[in-house]
Amino acid sequence: MxxxxxxxxxxxxxxxxxxxxxxxxxxxxxxxxxxxxxxxxxxxxxxxxxxxxxxxxxxxxxxxxxxxxxxxxxxxxxxxxxxxxxxxxxxxxxxxxxxxxxxxxxxxxxxxxxxxxxxxxxxxxxxxxxxxxxxNPVPNAAPPALAAVAPPVEVQKISLATDALFRFAHGERKDILPEGRVKLDQLAQQLKTMTVEKILVVGHTDRLGTDAYNDALSSSRAKTVVSYLADAGIRPALMHAEGRGKRESITTCDQINRAELISCLQPDRRVVLEVTGKSKTLLRN
Known part of the structure; x- marks a missing residue:
């Protein structure tokens, strides 16, 4: 802007x-x-x-x-x-x-x-x-002196810009861009370094278009990411996809020119992965 x-x-x-x-x-x-x-x-x-x-x-x-x-x-x-x-x-x-x-x-x-x-x-x-x-969670009682302490479970969020993953306004497997395939392949390799318990894949859109259109598009993109990661070796049972359309916008844009408005709304067009698991290293976007 x-x-x-x-x-x-x-x-x-x-x-x-x-x-x-x-x-x-x-x-x-x-x-x-x-x-x-x-x-x-x-x-x-x-x-x-x-x-x-x-x-x-x-x-x-x-x-x-x-x-x-x-x-x-x-x-x-x-x-x-x-x-x-x-x-x-x-x-x-x-x-x-x-x-x-x-x-x-x-x-x-x-x-x-x-x-x-x-x-x-x-x-x-x-x-x-x-x-x-x-x-400010209430601290749990201290474990017994000799009790084994389990490794901490981490929840990491990875946000992927859908403009780099898909053709604009599309979300099917055939619409994944070459750059998007590289990003998803890298993400799959990073996930394999973790002991993953679950992965929530959430699709988001910008505010342009109807609620029904954006719900369908965000859901399609999330499901496509899940399908791609499954083919890359991530267990499908660990993953869940959902689309939230334009309900969780993170931008404030008021451009009159449509091209400028679409550019400003880019951060809203994203797929966010909430990864719950254990890892020695942080995942990278």
């Missing part, structure tokens, strides 16, 4: 936030904070502009501390999911989804950040304790 488009995107966000300065949440839920020490109000999810929430970067959430500026907070977890504004606002509220590790199951939590008179973070709250425990 060129400097002009970056400025326009920034102005759009600031305009949205300024508009939110006059917005109030009429419906709120009284809920204890994660420690249970006091009553903290969370806005009703029905008043959010992004009611479905997002899947946050958990490592970024762990970095949040008191004394941070709004710009620092925005860089870590993006804009709030309620139209609360920017200047003079004393709190930001978010809706976050966390996977439970049981297939496609996830839980949804609300997260609130309070600011002091200098607009620096002064307190953070979760709407219930199990949400806080996702980032």
């Amino acid at each position: 060129n400097n002009k488009h970056k400025v326009l995107a920034a102005l759009t966000f600031v305009t949205m936030l300024l508009g939110g300065c006059a917005t109030s949440h009429n419906a709120a839920e009284n809920t204890s904070d994660a420690s249970g020490d006091q009553q903290v109000q969370f806005p009703a999810r029905s008043t959010a502009w992004l009611k479905e929430g997002t899947f946050p970067n958990e490592e970024n959430l762990r970095k949040i501390r008191t004394g941070m500026s709004k710009n620092q907070l925005y860089a870590l977890i993006d804009k709030p999911h309620f139209s609360e504004g920017l200047f003079g606002v004393k709190q930001w509220n978010y809706i976050f989804n966390f996977r439970t590790g049981k297939g496609n199951e996830f839980i949804t939590c609300q997260y609130r950040v309070d600011f002091d008179a200098n607009s620096l973070t002064r307190a953070m709250y979760w709407d219930r304790p199990e949400c806080a425990n996702i980032l």
